[in-house]
Amino acid sequence: MVVRPKDGILDPQGDAVQRSLRKLGFDVSAARVGRVIDLELEAEDEGGAHEAIERMCADLLANPLIESFEIQIDGS
Amino acid sequence: MSDRPHVAVVVFPGSNDDRDAAGALEAMGAESELVWHDESELPSGTGAVVLPGGFSYGDYLRTGAMASLAPAMDAVRRFANRGGPVLGICNGFQILCESRLLPGVLRPNRQLEFVSRDVRIHVENADTVFTRLCTAGQRLVIPIKHGEGAWYAGEETFVQLAARNQIVLRYEEDVNGSLGNVAGVINERGNVMGLMPHPEHAVDPLLGSADGGLLLEALVDAAAQHSLART
Numbered sequence: 001m002v003v004r005p006k007d008g009i010l011d012p013q014g015d016a017v018q019r020s021l022r023k024l025g026f027d028v029s030a031a032r033v034g035r036v037i038d039l040e041l042e043a044e045d046e047g048g049a050h051e052a053i054e055r056m057c058a059d060l061l062a063n064p065l066i067e068s069f070e071i072q073i074d075g076s
Numbered sequence: 077m078s079d080r081p082h083v084a085v086v087v088f089p090g091s092n093d094d095r096d097a098a099g100a101l102e103a104m105g106a107e108s109e110l111v112w113h114d115e116s117e118l119p120s121g122t123g124a125v126v127l128p129g130g131f132s133y134g135d136y137l138r139t140g141a142m143a144s145l146a147p148a149m150d151a152v153r154r155f156a157n158r159g160g161p162v163l164g165i166c167n168g169f170q171i172l173c174e175s176r177l178l179p180g181v182l183r184p185n186r187q188l189e190f191v192s193r194d195v196r197i198h199v200e201n202a203d204t205v206f207t208r209l210c211t212a213g214q215r216l217v218i219p220i221k222h223g224e225g226a227w228y229a230g231e232e233t234f235v236q237l238a239a240r241n242q243i244v245l246r247y248e249e250d251v252n253g254s255l256g257n258v259a260g261v262i263n264e265r266g267n268v269m270g271l272m273p274h275p276e277h278a279v280d281p282l283l284g285s286a287d288g289g290l291l292l293e294a295l296v297d298a299a300a301q302h303s304l305a306r307t
Contacts, residue, residue, distance in 0.1 A: 009228075010253070012188050060145070063138055063174070065181050066228060 001053060002070045003062045004034030037061060046073050080107040081299035084122045086152065088113040088143045088171075093129035093276060097165065100276040101126065104289060106296040113146040123299030124161040125152050127168025129221075129274060139182060139224045140170030149175055159305075161205055161298040162268045163291075166222055169260075169270030178261055178270050179237060180229035185222070186253025192221035194284060196248040197259045197273055201241040204262055205298040206269045209290045215248065216287035218273035225272040226253040227261070237261060245271055 005011040011032050018031035039056075043049035053061075053071050062069045083106045087094045098108035109119050113132075118125065133142035143149065149171070156162050156177055164172040172178040185191060194217050202212040210216070229237065234255060237243055245260030252272075260271030275288025 010183075010186065012184055012186050012253070016188055060137070060141060063141075063181055065230065066183065 001037050001039065001057070001061070001072065002034055003037065003057075003067050004069075005032055006066055006068045009066050034067075046075055049073050049075075080105060081123045081296050081303060082106070082119065082121045083108045083124045083126060083296065083299050084111045084118050085109065085126045085128055086111050086113060086146075086148050087128070088130065088132035088146060088148075088167075090132045090134055091128050091130035091167065093165065093167075093274065096274075097126050097128045097276040100279045100288070100292055101296060103279055104293045104296045106299060111148055113143065113148045116147040116151060118148075118151045118155055121303060122155065122160070123301075123303035124163070124295055125155055126295070127152070127162070127164040127171050128276075129166030129168060132167055132171065135224070138174065140167060140172075140174035143167075143171045144175040153177065156263075156268050159265070159267050160302050161295060163206060163295050164268075164270035165274055165276065166220075166225075166272055169272055170224065172268060172270045177268050178263055179233055179242070180227050180255075180258075180261065182222075182224050182272070183226045183228050183253075184224045185226055190221070190223040191225070191251060192219070194219045194278075195251055195259075195273065197245045198248060199244070200246055201244045201262070203241070204244055204266055204269065205301075206262070206291055206294050207244055209294045216245075216273075216278075216290070217285040218275055218278045218288050219284075220251065220259075220273050222252070222272055225251075226255075227258045227272070228255050240264065244269060245273070 014032040021028040101108040199210040247257040262269040275291040278285040278288030
């Protein structure tokens with residue numbers, strides 16, 4: 001899953017990254033810094049895994065005030 | 077057990093102002109007791125709780141996020157729900173926000189730099205158990221030392237908090253990008269407060285200021301009141 005600062009939330013880290021990239025000559029108009037969390041878990045199906053991860057996000061992995069998240073599931 | 081008011085100071089792995097807080101509270105007349113984070117109960121007779129500054133759990137994930145799940149925090153939640161006074165200082169404020177005992181969240185300072193210096197703060201609301209020894213509008217000098225102290229809440233929440241006088245302390249100037257220069261907030265019930273400045277480092281004029289003593293002395297009084305009310 002990917003956790004990132006919500007749209008409209010000031011991201012000073014992203015701004016610093018953008019400024020540094022520009023200093024290196026890259027034409028970058030915006031940068032946002034989030035985090036990737038890889039989880040391994042057992043679930044009945046993809047829907048069950050999705051539901052479990054949603055709950056993990058609500059309880060710990062993301063702060064809904066300032067962060068949004070995306071869940072990506074690779075079943076095997 | 078001594079008849080001095082008992083204040084529990086919760087210690088998490090990575091707390092580093094626990095002993096300063098305990099010492100300052102003792103100087104204010106309290107008997108302070110350090111409580112390890114995996115304790116599931118507060119000591120009997122606890123009249124108030126302090127969550128101290130530091131870097132609990134190495135600030136992993138988000139500051140205060142891991143500590144909010146510690147067994148001791150369940151006990152603190154129960155204590156707060158019974159009306160017990162709880163004060164969170166710096167990392168303690170972050171923990172209270174992540175525990176949803178206080179509104180908002182503390183984010184990295186806008187300037188991305190750690191700030192460590194004395195700051196001037198204004199008492200916006202002197203009608204709380206924590207600030208009742210101050211006067212409204214009083215200016216206090218208390219040090220801050222944090223990298224993630226920019227308090228943030230949604231616009232609607234912010235307006236609501238201001239209307240209910242839950243914004244208790246504000247910085248005189250913008251020190252970290254905190255919304256509305258907020259330095260300290262209180263819950264609606266008025267028994268849980270968090271602040272980024274460190275009152276425990278400002279209890280002796282020799283150290284530059286004794287203004288923090290006003291807040292801690294009020295907390296010790298509140299501890300005595302709470303213990304009395306429960307006996």
